Amino acid sequence: MAKDIPVSQKYYDPEIECMPRPELEALQLQRLKDMVAYAYDNTVYYKRAFDEAGVTPDDIRTLDDIAKFPFIDKKTERETQHVGSFFGEMCSVPEEEVIFMATSSGSTGVPTVSPFTQEDFDLWQDTEARLFWQAGMRPNDRYVHALNFALYVGGPDVIGAQRLGALAIWVGAVPSDRLLFVLKQYQPTVIWTSPSYAWHLGEVAKEKGYDPRTDFNIHTIIVAGEAGGSIPSTRESIENLWGAKVVDFYGLSDIYGACAAACEAHDGLHIVEDQILVETVDPTTGEVLAPGETGELVYTTLMKKARPMIRFRTGDIGYVSTEPCECGRTLARIHITGRKDEMFIVSAVNVFPTDIEYVVRGLDGLTGEYSIRVYEQDFTCKYEVSVERALGSDEPYDEVAKRTMAAIKAHVGVRPQKVIVYDAGKLGTSSEHKASRFIDERGCQ
Numbered sequence: 241m242a243k244d245i246p247v248s249q250k251y252y253d254p255e256i257e258c259m260p261r262p263e264l265e266a267l268q269l270q271r272l273k274d275m276v277a278y279a280y281d282n283t284v285y286y287k288r289a290f291d292e293a294g295v296t297p298d299d300i301r302t303l304d305d306i307a308k309f310p311f312i313d314k315k316t317e318r319e320t321q322h323v324g325s326f327f328g329e330m331c332s333v334p335e336e337e338v339i340f341m342a343t344s345s346g347s348t349g350v351p352t353v354s355p356f357t358q359e360d361f362d363l364w365q366d367t368e369a370r371l372f373w374q375a376g377m378r379p380n381d382r383y384v385h386a387l388n389f390a391l392y393v394g395g396p397d398v399i400g401a402q403r404l405g406a407l408a409i410w411v412g413a414v415p416s417d418r419l420l421f422v423l424k425q426y427q428p429t430v431i432w433t434s435p436s437y438a439w440h441l442g443e444v445a446k447e448k449g450y451d452p453r454t455d456f457n458i459h460t461i462i463v464a465g466e467a468g469g470s471i472p473s474t475r476e477s478i479e480n481l482w483g484a485k486v487v488d489f490y491g492l493s494d495i496y497g498a499c500a501a502a503c504e505a506h507d508g509l510h511i512v513e514d515q516i517l518v519e520t521v522d523p524t525t526g527e528v529l530a531p532g533e534t535g536e537l538v539y540t541t542l543m544k545k546a547r548p549m550i551r552f553r554t555g556d557i558g559y560v561s562t563e564p565c566e567c568g569r570t571l572a573r574i575h576i577t578g579r580k581d582e583m584f585i586v587s588a589v590n591v592f593p594t595d596i597e598y599v600v601r602g603l604d605g606l607t608g609e610y611s612i613r614v615y616e617q618d619f620t621c622k623y624e625v626s627v628e629r630a631l632g633s634d635e636p637y638d639e640v641a642k643r644t645m646a647a648i649k650a651h652v653g654v655r656p657q658k659v660i661v662y663d664a665g666k667l668g669t670s671s672e673h674k675a676s677r678f679i680d681e682r683g684c685q
């Protein structure tokens with residue numbers, strides 16, 4: 241049921257979103273104790289893993305005590321799913337109680353399966369409603385859900401928009417022509433897609449003779465699945481193209497659809513800490529780091545009943561800030577720098593594809609599209625970057641390459657071996673809903 245709250249109210253659930261941190265941490269601790277005991281008592285996997293590590297649920301006395309417990313990761317999920325039962329050893333309920341499953345894309349191995357009970361599903365959609373409200377969606381909005389529904393955990397998030405009271409138009413991943421027809425004909429006001437697709441769709445709209453700023457009625461574009469929504473130059477490019485606000489969302493199939501979203505401060509994404517305990521750890525040693533220090537983000541679900549996730553290593557590199565945000569929310573903010581498996585080291589400098597994106601999207605005379613190839617030469621890691629000249633540009637290729645290289649060197653600290661320049665639309669990365677711009681040819685990773 242939609243909550244009956246005034247349209248002008250800033251927060252969807254002020255009690256949770258603005259809870260003083262000591263209270264929030266007390267709530268987290270109680271939920272953590274309950275969840276660790278629940279996982280121990282109801283799953284084959286956690287019983288075995290905790291016993292092997294010599295820990296019991298009684299060891300949780302403070303939030304920091306979570307550090308005594310073993311990590312899990314994608315590999316743990318793959319090794320235990322479908323073992324002994326359909327959902328496997330990490331699942332804590334019989335299959336009859338599971339009403340929905342999503343899977344990961346499988347792009348980095350066997351897809352992992354994520355099960356939900358009815359209670360999990362309802363809580364998840366309540367959370368989506370909260371994040372949509374935070375993004376500026378209200379019951380009088382028309383919302384286009386342009387996400388792939390097939391197996392993808394973002395698909396059912398559309399129900400969260402309905403729970404908020406918005407008019408939801410379930411479009412899914414359709415060809416651009418069809419989506420533009422929907423935008424023109426039904427004049428929706430909010431859309432969710434990926435940053436690269438938002439950019440691509442705006443460009444296609446212009447090619448078809450539309451002005452995305454005036455022919456459509458979009459005021460908010462929610463983006464997820466790529467880093468772009470939190471890269472200022474990317475966000476501003478999309479905002480200028482559409483005359484709409486871009487709000488970054490973050491989620492992962494192992495937990496659920498979206499579990500963090502930007503606020504108007506655009507300084508990190510508030511994570512739903514009432515349901516997820518966040519840690520940052522050293523990606524190599526696993527040692528717990530303090531708030532503000534950059535490392536791998538690790539999540540523990542505090543509410544999920546079908547499959548507890550205790551100390552899940554996400555592979556996302558970033559940092560957490562817990563200081564007050566200007567929007568008034570007290571929930572911690574995550575700042576994602578990049579993926580652990582996409583970080584490369586050149587001359588002792590850690591480089592993420594997002595660093596390159598930051599530069600490329602901020603330079604004039606380029607389309608903003610790019611790809612990065614990382615390779616080894618003489619046992620040394622090197623990289624090259626491909627970009628596109630803006631449509632109609634006649635700037636010499638070597639001039640474009642030279643100033644792009646200088647800008648990358650200035651921002652990243654190490655220059656690419658070369659910058660390859662294509663004409664607009666020739667790089668072939670822009671038409672996918674989730675673009676793959678990172679070509680990893682390192683042999684020793």
Ligand SMILES: [Zn+2]
Pocket residue numbers: 503504505510565566567568569
């Ligand atoms: Zn905020």
